[in-house]
Amino acid sequence: MQANLFDGDEPTGEAIKHSIDDALLLEYPQIVDSAEATQMFETLIANIPWQQEHLRIAGKLRAIPRLQCWMGDRTSEYGYSGVRLTPCPWHETVKVIHDRVADLSGTTFNSVLINYYRNGQDSVAWHADDESELGESPVIASVSLGAERIFELKQKHQTPAKKYKLPLRHASLLIMGGTMQQHWLHQLPKVQGLKEARINLTFRNIIAD
Numbered sequence: 001m002q003a004n005l006f007d008g009d010e011p012t013g014e015a016i017k018h019s020i021d022d023a024l025l026l027e028y029p030q031i032v033d034s035a036e037a038t039q040m041f042e043t044l045i046a047n048i049p050w051q052q053e054h055l056r057i058a059g060k061l062r063a064i065p066r067l068q069c070w071m072g073d074r075t076s077e078y079g080y081s082g083v084r085l086t087p088c089p090w091h092e093t094v095k096v097i098h099d100r101v102a103d104l105s106g107t108t109f110n111s112v113l114i115n116y117y118r119n120g121q122d123s124v125a126w127h128a129d130d131e132s133e134l135g136e137s138p139v140i141a142s143v144s145l146g147a148e149r150i151f152e153l154k155q156k157h158q159t160p161a162k163k164y165k166l167p168l169r170h171a172s173l174l175i176m177g178g179t180m181q182q183h184w185l186h187q188l189p190k191v192q193g194l195k196e197a198r199i200n201l202t203f204r205n206i207i208a209d
């Protein structure tokens, strides 16, 4: 049985603090009003240079089940599950979202991975954002626009692994910190029958070599 992260959590100002062991999740249910978030969602769908990335699995190139765009300062080149990504320049709307996130978190970010889940068949499999370019305990700020999807977490090293799930709503912000990437995996599973799209922006800091 999966626990729900909303059980027994206390609000901290605008944010809900979810402490799971030594990992930290801060959730801001709504960082911009819903109409503005919808406008941002539509602007991004129409204007971001979405790319279809591929992964080599057992010698065959497979399209990953979502579109992506890696955006950021020119210095932030990044590797993601074996794919090298060169950032495209900041889009105005993404900058506005960045600045809102920076205000709330007290942290600025030099890059963002933007995922476009076209419908419930798009997804991201279990992984941690634990690439060395992000440092040991990265702060990653994840903004959701569009269809609500379920974000799942499970322990990396324990058997049996504890699991949690958390709905990610339109206009919400989830900040992952502490040992989240070291000790936990996360995924966004497929949803049968879902026709609506979702965009997720994960703001990150790439540490220069």
Ligand SMILES: O=C(O)CCC(=O)C(=O)O
Pocket: 113, 115, 124, 129, 142, 151, 168, 186, 188, 200, 202
């Ligand atoms: O779409 C999400 O909420 C998660 C995306 C994610 O984990 C990633 O891009 O690393």
Ligand SMILES: [Mn+2]
Pocket: 127, 128, 129, 186
């Ligand atoms: Mn991730």
